[in-house]
Amino acid sequence: MAAFAAVMTGQGLGAIATVQLFGDSAEDVLRRVFRTKGGKPFEPADGRIVLGGIVAGGEMIDEVTIGCEDPHAFAIHCHGNPLIVERIMEVLQRQGAQAVAAEQLFVRALTSKKNLDSIRIEAKLALATVKTIEGAAILANQVKAGLSERIRQWQNRLDSMPLEEVVAEVGDILERSEPARLIISGCIIALVGPPNTGKSTLLNTLAGREKAIVSDIRGTTRDWVSAEIHIPPLAATVIDTAGLDSSIAASGGVEQAAQQKTAVMIERADLVLLVVDFSQPVEQLSEPVLKLLAGRRVVTVLNKADLPSRFDPASVPGQWGPAIQISAKQGCGIDDLICAIHRVCHVADFNLHTPVAFTDRQTHLLKALRHSGSNFKARSILSDLIESLLLNTGGKYPTEVS
Numbered sequence: 240m241a242a243f244a245a246v247m248t249g250q251g252l253g254a255i256a257t258v259q260l261f262g263d264s265a266e267d268v269l270r271r272v273f274r275t276k277g278g279k280p281f282e283p284a285d286g287r288i289v290l291g292g293i294v295a296g297g298e299m300i301d302e303v304t305i306g307c308e309d310p311h312a313f314a315i316h317c318h319g320n321p322l323i324v325e326r327i328m329e330v331l332q333r334q335g336a337q338a339v340a341a342e343q344l345f346v347r348a349l350t351s352k353k354n355l356d357s358i359r360i361e362a363k364l365a366l367a368t369v370k371t372i373e374g375a376a377i378l379a380n381q382v383k384a385g386l387s388e389r390i391r392q393w394q395n396r397l398d399s400m401p402l403e404e405v406v407a408e409v410g411d412i413l414e415r416s417e418p419a420r421l422i423i424s425g426c427i428i429a430l431v432g433p434p435n436t437g438k439s440t441l442l443n444t445l446a447g448r449e450k451a452i453v454s455d456i457r458g459t460t461r462d463w464v465s466a467e468i469h470i471p472p473l474a475a476t477v478i479d480t481a482g483l484d485s486s487i488a489a490s491g492g493v494e495q496a497a498q499q500k501t502a503v504m505i506e507r508a509d510l511v512l513l514v515v516d517f518s519q520p521v522e523q524l525s526e527p528v529l530k531l532l533a534g535r536r537v538v539t540v541l542n543k544a545d546l547p548s549r550f551d552p553a554s555v556p557g558q559w560g561p562a563i564q565i566s567a568k569q570g571c572g573i574d575d576l577i578c579a580i581h582r583v584c585h586v587a588d589f590n591l592h593t594p595v596a597f598t599d600r601q602t603h604l605l606k607a608l609r610h611s612g613s614n615f616k617a618r619s620i621l622s623d624l625i626e627s628l629l630l631n632t633g634g635k636y637p638t639e640v641s
């Protein structure tokens with residue numbers, strides 16, 4: 240017999256907060272602290288909302304409504320003052336409920352439902368933090384059908400279909416999973432390039448406000464500045480970095496630290512926008528700077544296209560992705576740039592109703608399935624995919640499950 244309590248709403252002031260009580264002794268705990276309005280007996284039934292108060296030692300702590308979700312789950316809606324929320328949590332704990340984080344309680348509640356497999360649980364969990372409405376659609380589809388359904392089909396057909404066909408389908412799913420991850424979890428875009436090319440100006444244009452300092456002095460940006468932007472179906476954190484200048488890379492001090500920070504940001508980014516000055520010759524791109532971009536997903540931004548060009552776009556090697564002319568200052572070419580970002584991230588026209596892997600656990604197991612080599616091994620990985628506990632997965636939500 241156990242009961243768990245968690246604050247489900249964000250910290251800070253709010254009109255209403257929700258404390259969730261869950262577990263096979265949740266009703267007993269609630270009965271000890273809840274009095275209905277008018278003193279009628281508390282008769283919980285699925286879907287019923289009951290008005291009353293949380294009391295301790297004869298003292299009313301707050302007037303609340305109780306949402307009776309099922310025999311083991313109750314939502315206590317109280318006033319949003321953090322002091323009241325804290326007091327209610329204290330009272331519940333005194334009566335035997337164990338305080339847990341909202342996410343932990345969510346996992347416990349979901350895993351107690353018999354008809355949910357691991358993938359469907361992960362989809363419901365990911366829905367709580369998804370960054371875009373398109374990402375929510377992808378996840379909603381995983382709950383209804385998606386990857387979970389596809390795995391069941393493979394399990395049923397494995398004896399009649401060659402393993403290679405399963406492996407080919409797994410390859411397709413893994414390929415689609417990377418753009419899906421960017422849509423679901425958001426992506427990091429780093430603005431990188433030589434000093435004075437207009438990186439900070441571009442950040443401000445994309446953000447629609449003055450986030451970063453702009454000046455014609457080289458090396459204006461030292462520490463990085465970021466802005467959140469929404470370019471459906473992507474939600475992106477755009478990071479403005481210090482201009483890369485190989486002549487100061489080994490100079491020591493603040494400048495060198497800024498250069499190193501930029502290198503770290505390039506590593507971390509899902510996409511690099513290499514911002515160059517279209518009005519300056521190609522020599523602005525030094526070899527050490529370009530080396531940092533090796534293996535990264537890149538779009539080259541030819542900024543200051545409002546000025547006479549001295550930059551030969553043909554000199555941009557293919558590996559630096561498409562080259563897009565813009566004027567960050569005048570706000571021209573931004574739509575083309577966004578289209579290029581979508582293209583390079585493979586999210587343009589992404590089919591939201593397709594099976595994808597959306598946690599590290601699923602990706603890891605699908606990769607293992609590709610190299611399983613035998614039907615026996617493949618079957619074992621398939622059942623792990625839908626049955627293994629989230630606990631030992633290295634998945635995105637490695638929360639304990641009892």
Ligand SMILES: Nc1nc2c(ncn2[C@@H]2O[C@H](COP(=O)(O)OP(=O)(O)OP(=O)(O)O)[C@@H](O)[C@H]2O)c(=O)[nH]1
Binds near residue numbers: 437439441456459482
């Ligand atoms: N003509 C023109 N000037 C621009 C454009 N974008 C930026 N500038 C100017 O170029 C200068 C440098 O702009 P910043 O945005 O500070 O450049 P940055 O790349 O962030 O520079 P660092 O932080 O020093 O690396 C400023 O004077 C900007 O007004 C553009 O599209 N056209």
Ligand SMILES: [Mg+2]
Binds near residue numbers: 439440451460480482
């Ligand atoms: Mg700058």
